Amino acid sequence: MPEHPWRTVIxxxxxxxxxxxxxxxxxxxxxxxxxxxxxxxxxxxxxxxGLESKGDAWIQFDPAYYLYAIIFLIFDVEAIFLLPFAVAFxxxxxxxxxxxxxxxxxxxxxxxxxxxxxxLTWA
Amino acid sequence: xxxxxxxxxxxxxxxEAIRAALVKGVPGCEATVVENGSPxxxxxxxxxxxxxxxxxxxxxxxxxxxxxxxxxxxxxxxPDKEVTExxxxxxxxxxxxxxxxxxxxxxxxxxxxxxxxxxxHLFSMEKKHGPVILRLRTANRGEGNxxxxxxxxxxxxxxxxxxxxxxxxIVFDGxxxxxxxxxxxxxxxxxxxxxxxxxxxxEPVMDDGCAPGSSAEQGAAGQ
Amino acid sequence: xxxxxxxxxxxDLKVELSKHGxxxxxxEEVYNWGRKNSVWPLTFGLxxxxxxxxxxxxxxxxxxxxxxxxxxxxPRQADLMIVAGTVTKKMAPQVVRxxxxxxxxxxxxxxxACAISGGPFRDGYNVLKGIDRYIPVDVHIPGCPPRxxxxxxxxxxxxxxxxxxxxxxxxxxxxxxxxxxxxxxxPDFGSxxxxxxxxxxxxxxRPESPFKVLP
Numbered sequence: 001m002p003e004h005p006w007r008t009v010i011x012x013x014x015x016x017x018x019x020x021x022x023x024x025x026x027x028x029x030x031x032x033x034x035x036x037x038x039x040x041x042x043x044x045x046x047x048x049x050g051l052e053s054k055g056d057a058w059i060q061f062d063p064a065y066y067l068y069a070i071i072f073l074i075f076d077v078e079a080i081f082l083l084p085f086a087v088a089f090x091x092x093x094x095x096x097x098x099x100x101x102x103x104x105x106x107x108x109x110x111x112x113x114x115x116x117x118x119x120l121t122w123a
Numbered sequence: 124x125x126x127x128x129x130x131x132x133x134x135x136x137x138x139e140a141i142r143a144a145l146v147k148g149v150p151g152c153e154a155t156v157v158e159n160g161s162p163x164x165x166x167x168x169x170x171x172x173x174x175x176x177x178x179x180x181x182x183x184x185x186x187x188x189x190x191x192x193x194x195x196x197x198x199x200x201x202p203d204k205e206v207t208e209x210x211x212x213x214x215x216x217x218x219x220x221x222x223x224x225x226x227x228x229x230x231x232x233x234x235x236x237x238x239x240x241x242x243x244h245l246f247s248m249e250k251k252h253g254p255v256i257l258r259l260r261t262a263n264r265g266e267g268n269x270x271x272x273x274x275x276x277x278x279x280x281x282x283x284x285x286x287x288x289x290x291x292x293i294v295f296d297g298x299x300x301x302x303x304x305x306x307x308x309x310x311x312x313x314x315x316x317x318x319x320x321x322x323x324x325x326e327p328v329m330d331d332g333c334a335p336g337s338s339a340e341q342g343a344a345g346q
Numbered sequence: 347x348x349x350x351x352x353x354x355x356x357x358d359l360k361v362e363l364s365k366h367g368x369x370x371x372x373x374e375e376v377y378n379w380g381r382k383n384s385v386w387p388l389t390f391g392l393x394x395x396x397x398x399x400x401x402x403x404x405x406x407x408x409x410x411x412x413x414x415x416x417x418x419x420x421p422r423q424a425d426l427m428i429v430a431g432t433v434t435k436k437m438a439p440q441v442v443r444x445x446x447x448x449x450x451x452x453x454x455x456x457x458x459a460c461a462i463s464g465g466p467f468r469d470g471y472n473v474l475k476g477i478d479r480y481i482p483v484d485v486h487i488p489g490c491p492p493r494x495x496x497x498x499x500x501x502x503x504x505x506x507x508x509x510x511x512x513x514x515x516x517x518x519x520x521x522x523x524x525x526x527x528x529x530x531x532x533p534d535f536g537s538x539x540x541x542x543x544x545x546x547x548x549x550x551x552r553p554e555s556p557f558k559v560l561p
């Protein structure tokens with residue numbers, strides 16, 4: 001019988017799965033044998049730092065949050081790139097400075113666009 | 124409008140000076156100086172209910188006083204007090220030789236009804252002076268426990284008036300959000316009142332003889 | 347009597363064998379050894395004692411030496427609740443509810459005078475006179491606040507307690523008995539006090555005072 005080319009892989013796969021499942025199965029068996037299950041309404045309740053939860057967790061968030069997050073990203077990226085630019089400013093060539101200004105211009109353009117769209121005013 | 128710098132002369136913010144200004148500036152305002160006999164001599168001003176908010180606004184906006192900061196609001200409970208005093212009274216007494224006027228010493232008991240009180244400590248951030256102390260007294264400790272709220276004048280009084288409401292049971296009329304602040308909402312007592320009785324313990328307390336009035340102390344006193 | 351003698355003989359045998367480099371153990375010992383060295387406390391502080399608890403977890407006192415440095419922010423992952431500080435009556439239901447939400451096995455250390463009895467605020471109108479009125483406490487630490495060493499001592503005491511817990515038989519650990527509850531009733535806010543004022547199951551009426559009140 002010729003050896004199947006995947007035999008080693010399959011053996012390893014079974015070993016890997018067993019390695020993960022065996023401790024879980026043992027723990028489960030242990031629990032079945034020794035420790036009784038004790039669920040309860042309080043124990044299974046939603047965790048709210050000890051307070052009773054009120055209402056539903058499935059509530060709608062204002063999409064303005066996401067827009068704010070995106071605008072925040074603009075400033076974040078700007079700050080990350082500006083710091084090394086500022087540190088190395090005196091040693092930079094004219095071309096590098098212009099490239100940086102173009103980058104800044106693009107970001108400012110984005111900000112102006114968001115501003116004009118009225119994203120900075122909270123609805 | 125006065126300049127925001129410190130007044131080089133200094134404004135007289137004694138209770139007497141404030142009272143004089145109030146009587147002049149707020150028509151109909153009844154302000155009484157409550158003397159403080161202690162060495163600190165921090166005399167305070169007792170205001171009447173009707174003009175309290177008006178007087179407070181006057182003090183806040185007054186160009187010289189500018190009491191723009193209410194640092195502290197506290198409650199005081201004054202329970203009913205019974206005063207015993209000996210009075211000499213002339214009475215007609217039946218003597219062996221007919222009725223006769225005679226000096227008789229009598230003990231009289233007078234009940235001074237209690238009231239609840241709030242004390243406001245005011246400072247001026249702009250003029251850097253203070254404190255000016257205002258007092259408001261309720262009619263009694265029962266139904267008449269209403270006082271005008273000064274929260275519309277000084278926002279910082281909001282939580283402290285809520286605390287006075289919670290712990291003393293003083294109802295502030297005009298308060299924007301008068302709820303209990305320390306105790307839970309279903310709580311019915313006012314724990315800082317002098318006649319508050321804490322809930323009874325239903326289990327015996329271990330008597331190890333250390334606490335005042337415990338068995339060991341009583342035993343020692345009895346011997 | 348017979349079983350006690352046998353137990354002692356077994357212990358002696360173990361000691362003797364370990365001297366020769368042979369270590370024997372039982373399932374119970376392995377189980378308890380694993381549990382006692384990986385007790386995860388709940389991130390939970392109520393008042394000033396919590397500062398001492400934080401100090402205990404930092405480098406100088408280093409509760410990590412005992413396997414308890416993993417403070418869990420959720421009761422679902424915690425084994426130990428360190429009640430560190432004054433429990434106000436307004437806070438008590440929340441504390442009990444957090445305890446209820448912890449999975450088994452769970453342990454409680456009442457840290458400091460306030461948590462065990464109300465402490466200096468015992469006569470206060472809003473102070474619970476000890477958290478042991480509502481939940482079973484394993485170790486009490488007196489002190490105001492207890493030093494980090496005291497908390498470590500309490501923790502080692504708890505480890506010893508865990509180590510002594512049995513897996514089978516009538517004396518087995520609380521979480522292994524089906525009849526012991528895993529959650530305790532949460533007190534309600536009454537008009538004068540918490541209702542009920544205590545849980546009879548964990549806070550039975552005290553025995554007669556050994557100190558007699560003189561006539």
